Amino acid sequence: MLEIKDLSKSYGDVLALDRFSLDLKKGEVLGLLGPNGAGKTTLISILAGTLGDFTGSVTFLGRNLFADRELKSRLGIVPQDMAFYEELSAMDNMLFWGGLYETSRAGLKRRAAELLDLVGLGARAREPVKAYSGGMKRRLNTAIGLLHKPDLLLLDEPTVGIDVQAKVSILDLIRDVGAAGTAVIFTTHQLAEVETTCSRIAIMDHGRILAQGSLDQLVRIVGERDIVEIMGEFAAAAFSEAVQDLTGERVELLSAGDGLASLAVRDTAEIPKIMDRLFRRRLAVTDMKIKSPSLETVFLKLTGRTLRD
Amino acid sequence: MKKLRRILHVAVNDLRIMVGDKAFFFWSLVFPMMFIILFGLLFKASDSAPAVAELTVVNLDEGRWGAYFLDKIKTPTIELKIVRSEPAEYSRLIVLPPDFSAGIEARRAQKLAFKKRRDASTKAAARVETRLYQAVARMLSELVLYGDGDLAKFLDGHAEFRDIVQVKTRFPEKTVTVVPSGFDHSIPGTTVQFIMMMVIIYGGITVLEDRKNGVLARMLFSPLSKAEVFQAKLLGRWLMGMVQALILIVVGKIFFKLNLGDFGLSLLVLGAFALAMAALSIFIGSLCTKEDMIIGLAVLLANLFAGLGGCWWPNEIVPLGVRRAAMISPAYWAMDALHKLRFFQGGFGDILPHLGILLALAAILGAVAARAFRVRE
Ligand SMILES: Nc1ncnc2c1ncn2[C@@H]1O[C@H](COP(=O)(O)OP(=O)(O)O)[C@@H](O)[C@H]1O
Numbered sequence: 297m298l299e300i301k302d303l304s305k306s307y308g309d310v311l312a313l314d315r316f317s318l319d320l321k322k323g324e325v326l327g328l329l330g331p332n333g334a335g336k337t338t339l340i341s342i343l344a345g346t347l348g349d350f351t352g353s354v355t356f357l358g359r360n361l362f363a364d365r366e367l368k369s370r371l372g373i374v375p376q377d378m379a380f381y382e383e384l385s386a387m388d389n390m391l392f393w394g395g396l397y398e399t400s401r402a403g404l405k406r407r408a409a410e411l412l413d414l415v416g417l418g419a420r421a422r423e424p425v426k427a428y429s430g431g432m433k434r435r436l437n438t439a440i441g442l443l444h445k446p447d448l449l450l451l452d453e454p455t456v457g458i459d460v461q462a463k464v465s466i467l468d469l470i471r472d473v474g475a476a477g478t479a480v481i482f483t484t485h486q487l488a489e490v491e492t493t494c495s496r497i498a499i500m501d502h503g504r505i506l507a508q509g510s511l512d513q514l515v516r517i518v519g520e521r522d523i524v525e526i527m528g529e530f531a532a533a534a535f536s537e538a539v540q541d542l543t544g545e546r547v548e549l550l551s552a553g554d555g556l557a558s559l560a561v562r563d564t565a566e567i568p569k570i571m572d573r574l575f576r577r578r579l580a581v582t583d584m585k586i587k588s589p590s591l592e593t594v595f596l597k598l599t600g601r602t603l604r605d
Numbered sequence: 606m607k608k609l610r611r612i613l614h615v616a617v618n619d620l621r622i623m624v625g626d627k628a629f630f631f632w633s634l635v636f637p638m639m640f641i642i643l644f645g646l647l648f649k650a651s652d653s654a655p656a657v658a659e660l661t662v663v664n665l666d667e668g669r670w671g672a673y674f675l676d677k678i679k680t681p682t683i684e685l686k687i688v689r690s691e692p693a694e695y696s697r698l699i700v701l702p703p704d705f706s707a708g709i710e711a712r713r714a715q716k717l718a719f720k721k722r723r724d725a726s727t728k729a730a731a732r733v734e735t736r737l738y739q740a741v742a743r744m745l746s747e748l749v750l751y752g753d754g755d756l757a758k759f760l761d762g763h764a765e766f767r768d769i770v771q772v773k774t775r776f777p778e779k780t781v782t783v784v785p786s787g788f789d790h791s792i793p794g795t796t797v798q799f800i801m802m803m804v805i806i807y808g809g810i811t812v813l814e815d816r817k818n819g820v821l822a823r824m825l826f827s828p829l830s831k832a833e834v835f836q837a838k839l840l841g842r843w844l845m846g847m848v849q850a851l852i853l854i855v856v857g858k859i860f861f862k863l864n865l866g867d868f869g870l871s872l873l874v875l876g877a878f879a880l881a882m883a884a885l886s887i888f889i890g891s892l893c894t895k896e897d898m899i900i901g902l903a904v905l906l907a908n909l910f911a912g913l914g915g916c917w918w919p920n921e922i923v924p925l926g927v928r929r930a931a932m933i934s935p936a937y938w939a940m941d942a943l944h945k946l947r948f949f950q951g952g953f954g955d956i957l958p959h960l961g962i963l964l965a966l967a968a969i970l971g972a973v974a975a976r977a978f979r980v981r982e
């Protein structure tokens with residue numbers, strides 16, 4: 297239902313999207329995982345029609361998304377920055393935003409009440425939104441995007457900066473929407489979210505998709521290897537140099553930073569050898585962790601970055 | 606049709622948020638009321654004419670024609686005060702010179718001095734003046750008819766001549782026929798001023814806020830185009846101006862017997878003016894990045910335009926040079942048109958140039974605002 301082909305967008309020297317391509321089927325829930333600056337918001341903004349000056353094509357429901365303004369009413373968008381009227385109640389906001397689409401007033405009211413109940417705002421639907429907590433606002437922000445029953449729902453980091461309860465409520469909603477046949481793309485830089493919510497995961501950085509597939513498929517990219525994370529008092533360059541003669545088929549240096557480095561090893565027997573190299577160079581190690589393959593290690597391997605922020 | 610419905614939906618929502626604001630009642634009604642009352646009283650002509658108009662006559666005449674003339678003036682609605690020398694205090698005064706009778710008998714032209722105190726009722730003055738012309742005309746006609754014989758006897762026998770001269774006053778068209786009540790000026794003046802204040806300040810700030818809050822950008826997710834969002838914002842701000850105008854007009858009608866002249870045409874003028882201000886508010890709201898900038902700019906512009914444009918005092922009383930300069934103020938064209946309708950019996954033809962200028966201004970400001978309009982920072 298959605299085919300994105302070779303989408304490129306740059307801001308001056310910064311290439312935010314680099315020939316980005318993606319296909320999506322009805323009912324699929326795609327988690328778009330990427331660190332800050334990967335180009336997620338840029339992608340969503342282009343699809344939402346609020347960002348111009350790009351190259352590439354997007355076909356939605358068999359038609360050119362950008363040529364047909366009425367197609368926008370089949371698209372639901374939840375922006376990263378919350379946008380609604382703070383002085384209106386949640387219900388009045390729903391009626392306003394829903395009213396921009398072709399819907400009957402009675403039908404809209406019913407749907408709005410239903411959605412507000414679903415995200416747990418039903419009891420306080422008549423209060424002005426400015427009295428809401430951050431989590432409540434996020435939930436409203438999400439519900440507004442769903443009012444007109446879109447065929448494709450785009451959510452840009454819908455769970456940033458909110459409490460666990462609100463996060464769970466939004467992720468549940470996303471799953472339900474997908475189960476009801478709506479295609480969903482949601483961006484995040486939180487691994488746990490995509491692991492539990494999505495039918496497909498795409499990892500992106502520097503404006504393009506590095507790998508995609510189900511969780512199992514992605515984990516296989518790292519293979520049957522353990523990940524060793526080493527913390528200590530060392531410089532990135534000194535660490536790389538120390539383990540250089542070990543790296544090869546059995547040991548792979550995934551990332552090396554000042555004070556933190558990650559390696560993938562075929563066998564835990566490699567670990568003493570690594571330690572030996574570090575002691576010899578007098579590089580102090582303060583902590584070490586061994587992890588089994590996970591989406592996190594896949595991400596690390598693909599982007600050379602950890603997803604903490 | 607769909608498009609129109611969507612535009613209206615957004616515009617009405619703006620209006621409803623404005624009216625729902627707690628401070629709205631104060632800014633749109635209480636605050637302008639203070640202006641209306643202040644400037645209304647300041648320019649109140651207090652012109653309810655007294656039931657009996659006073660006329661002081663300094664009668665120095667030594668013959669019989671002076672008394673004869675005064676007899677012609679007498680009427681229940683005019684109170685004659687006959688004195689021998691000019692008093693210090695009077696409302697209106699006429700002097701009959703010592704040679705008044707002698708002059709008439711010699712068929713010499715007469716000059717009578719008629720003086721009016723500047724601040725006395727103009728309605729009463731008009732009544733007295735009319736009566737004076739009437740008296741002169743009657744005396745002249747009787748003189749012509751009967752020479753200088755015994756007029757009283759002649760008239761007893763010829764009743765048909767008693768009211769031979771009747772003067773009916775009619776004003777030429779388009780003169781000030783009704784003395785303006787102070788409120789008939791101050792209510793339209795305050796309305797024009799507060800259309801500016803309300804639309805530029807409130808309308809401008811909400812354009813800025815909607816942009817900052819991402820609300821404008823979010824509207825583009827729906828089938829609305831950017832041009833439609835602009836049109837909706839323009840309509841919303843125009844409605845804000847018209848609601849402000851209606852509030853003051855209704856209050857004026859109920860409490861101050863407001864008379865606008867032609868009501869429909871007055872609304873047309875206010876509508877054209879509000880449209881220009883709506884465009885200006887979007888322009889300012891799109892240009893400014895801080896609320897304070899908008900408030901500062903709006904207060905400056907609104908007061909400059911209001912003062913210069915004749916919202917506070919009638920433009921008719923300022924020197925011609927200032928009046929010319931005032932033409933740069935959009936408020937001038939609105940106020941001048943409203944005065945034409947109210948005080949000079951103007952019709953559509955008289956305010957057509959004003960409407961043209963206001964609509965042209967709206968078109969120019971609208972084009973500029975459309976270019977400046979942004980949905981995101
Ligand atoms: N308006 C902008 N002007 C210049 N650079 C931008 C702008 N928006 C985003 N970028 C740059 O484009 C890249 C992608 O940004 P973004 O799409 O916001 O990433 P993400 O949402 O994944 O964090 C980043 O390098 C960012 O700095």
Ligand SMILES: [Mg+2]
Pocket residue numbers: 336337338376452453
């Ligand atoms: Mg982003």
